[in-house]
Structure formats: structure tokens, C-alpha cells
Amino acid sequence: MPGKHKKDAPPLEPTDPHLAILRAVARVPAGCVASYQAVAEAAGLPGRARLVGSVLGRCPLSDDVPWHRIIGADGRIRDRRGGGATEQRRRLGLEGVEVDERGRIDLSVHAWRLRGR
């Protein structure tokens, strides 16, 4: 039994922000895109758009999570170091999302909306 007077900090919690973000990204359906901000809100972390990017950047570009469906709030693919934007564009194309030459995506068509009515 924990009779410690000093506080103990578990390594992971059910409300772990990282986990919540990954979960939110995972529920974005194919053929749709969501902004970092939208994902943050969906994860219950309003205003942490930057954190979403950090988490996705730290994770490997695996198929475990549809990272390619996350784009900037302006509906364009965000550029980042190392590249990967090309891969993202390719994947989106395979899913039926039309991406402009400049990386622009029609949000009025593919924007993912939070379900919950």
C-alpha cells in the first residue's frame, strides 16, 4: 500500500496527452483531412496544435496512424525538415484526396468534421 508521503508519479496515465492525440488522429476517416488544431481539439486539448505536430514528428512514419491526413489549418500540407511531404501527398492521392501542385487541399470537400451532433 502506498503510504508514501512524497508524491509518486506514474509514467503513463489514461489521460496522457500523447495518447489522446494519437487516438484522435486514428479516428480521422480515409479520404478526409484534419488540421493540427482540429486534432488537438478532438483530443480534448484545445490550443495544443503544436503539440500534435511534435508527437507526429517523433513517431515513425508508420501505417499505424494516418499521419498523412493531418495538414495545416489553411488546408495545405505543412513543410517540415527531411521531407515526407511528398510521401504524404502520394498517400492522400491514393485515398482519393485531390492535392494541388502547391499542396493545397479543398477543405470544403475533404475537411473532417467532428462527429457529435
Next chain:
DNA sequence: ATAATGACTTTCA
């Protein structure tokens, strides 16, 4: 504890 960094957003020119 302070400073720098990053797959962000918004505002202004």
C-alpha cells in the same frame, strides 16, 4: 530554472 526548438495559427502589411 531558463533558453531554444518545433509536422502550428493568426494577424498585419
Next chain:
DNA sequence: TTGAAAGCCATTA
């Protein structure tokens, strides 16, 4: 529309 500057926030050094 494009680009620069500031705002914002957790992680990392």
C-alpha cells in the same frame, strides 16, 4: 495571394 512577426505550448537541452 504571399510573406513576415507575434502568439502559443509542451518538449528538450
